[in-house]
Amino acid sequence: MSSPRSRIGVVLKRKTKKMDQTVLFSNIVSKNYSSEKEDDVVSLLDHDFHETQENNKGKRCGLVSFRELPEYMKDNEFIVGYYRANWSFKEALFSVFSWHNETLNVWTHLIGFLLFLGLTMVNVMKVPHVADLLSIFTRSILTSAEANVSHNSKHFFLETTKVVNLEQISESTMDMITQPATRWPFYVFLGGSMFCLLSSSICHLFSCHSHNLNVLLLRIDYVGITTMIITSFFPPIYYIFQCDPLWQYVYLGGITSMGMFTIMTLLSPSLSSGKFRAFRALLFSSMGFFGIIPAIHATIVNWDNPNRDTILAYESAMALFYLTGTMFYVTRIPERLKPGWFDLAGHSHQIFHVFVVLGALAHYGATILFLEYRDRVGC
Numbered sequence: 002m003s004s005p006r007s008r009i010g011v012v013l014k015r016k017t018k019k020m021d022q023t024v025l026f027s028n029i030v031s032k033n034y035s036s037e038k039e040d041d042v043v044s045l046l047d048h049d050f051h052e053t054q055e056n057n058k059g060k061r062c063g064l065v066s067f068r069e070l071p072e073y074m075k076d077n078e079f080i081v082g083y084y085r086a087n088w089s090f091k092e093a094l095f096s097v098f099s100w101h102n103e104t105l106n107v108w109t110h111l112i113g114f115l116l117f118l119g120l121t122m123v124n125v126m127k128v129p130h131v132a133d134l135l136s137i138f139t140r141s142i143l144t145s146a147e148a149n150v151s152h153n154s155k156h157f158f159l160e161t162t163k164v165v166n167l168e169q170i171s172e173s174t175m176d177m178i179t180q181p182a183t184r185w186p187f188y189v190f191l192g193g194s195m196f197c198l199l200s201s202s203i204c205h206l207f208s209c210h211s212h213n214l215n216v217l218l219l220r221i222d223y224v225g226i227t228t229m230i231i232t233s234f235f236p237p238i239y240y241i242f243q244c245d246p247l248w249q250y251v252y253l254g255g256i257t258s259m260g261m262f263t264i265m266t267l268l269s270p271s272l273s274s275g276k277f278r279a280f281r282a283l284l285f286s287s288m289g290f291f292g293i294i295p296a297i298h299a300t301i302v303n304w305d306n307p308n309r310d311t312i313l314a315y316e317s318a319m320a321l322f323y324l325t326g327t328m329f330y331v332t333r334i335p336e337r338l339k340p341g342w343f344d345l346a347g348h349s350h351q352i353f354h355v356f357v358v359l360g361a362l363a364h365y366g367a368t369i370l371f372l373e374y375r376d377r378v379g380c
């Protein structure tokens with residue numbers, strides 16, 4: 002085996018005649034040193050890998066404590082037990098029906114997903130508000146006793162012309178019959194919410210599988226949260242500023258750019274660790290706080306909207322739900338106060354999940370009001 006000195010000598014002979022030998026010597030020494038360091042790191046990783054494999058063999062399908070977890074899964078030391086670690090894909094899938102510390106994290110968002118799927122189906126299947134429009138039409142225009150007309154829109158229209166002069170029907174009412182409000186911003190929000198809730202459930206169910214899958218799923222989860230925040234802005238901004246497209250572009254462009262920045266930042270694996278919990282919460286909250294600007298603007302623009310107070314109540318409820326949820330997420334209360342007591346049920350992440358679903362539902366309520374308003378009052 003050649004000594005480092007002789008190795009250096011050989012390289013010196015090969016590489017230089019003209020170069021300053023002192024500089025070269027120091028370069029080579031540092032190169033040798035760093036390659037030795039690299040070897041150390043590789044052997045450490047190798048050792049870790051074998052250790053993980055050993056763990057895999059020994060602990061199939063048994064729940065383990067925080068101390069026994071592989072390093073990549075150590076996130077919340079206040080949850081002491083009932084962990085799954087390095088489970089196969091199939092075992093993780095079926096663990097949706099068994100008790101461990103992620104069961105309620107999976108189910109809270111799975112139920113939320115199913116709820117939003119149901120709401121989407123109801124809205125997609127509903128004939129685009131023909132029935133609702135006709136009832137508004139009936140209330141506002143029909144003055145004759147001959148109100149007993151068919152609810153078939155063609156018959157209804159022909160019958161009403163007998164008693165109401167068509168010229169009396171305002172232009173906006175005619176618009177309202179033919180053009181219900183654009184629906185895509187509403188479905189963008191529903192789609193974003195479903196993506197977030199489903200990806201979160203999947204993340205909680207399978208992140209115990211392996212380090213690689215854990216990192217990948219955490220990233221998808223963060224992308225899901227960001228998507229939900231961005232898409233939540235679409236219905237209110239689109240419908241409030243429907244008659245003023247410049248503000249639609251400014252606000253929707255602004256929030257989408259912030260979302261893209263957040264996604265790119267969070268895709269760095271180092272920011273997925275527990276240490277950066279508060280930083281992640283700050284990024285998500287700042288997107289939420291961005292909403293204050295269009296909210297104030299919208300309130301001024303819509304001061305005369307009869308639904309103003311109800312919409313504000315819904316949106317304030319949403320903000321309160323999200324902020325309360327974020328507070329639990331960051332502080333890790335209550336498990337911090339009594340480590341081990343809330344492992345299965347009642348820990349902060351489960352509470353956070355429930356508040357996320359409540360916030361999304363409150364926002365859905367406000368969105369329905371925006372839609373009804375734009376169905377009645379076009380632009």
Ligand SMILES: [Zn+2]
Nearest residue numbers: 106201350354
């Ligand atoms: Zn979660």
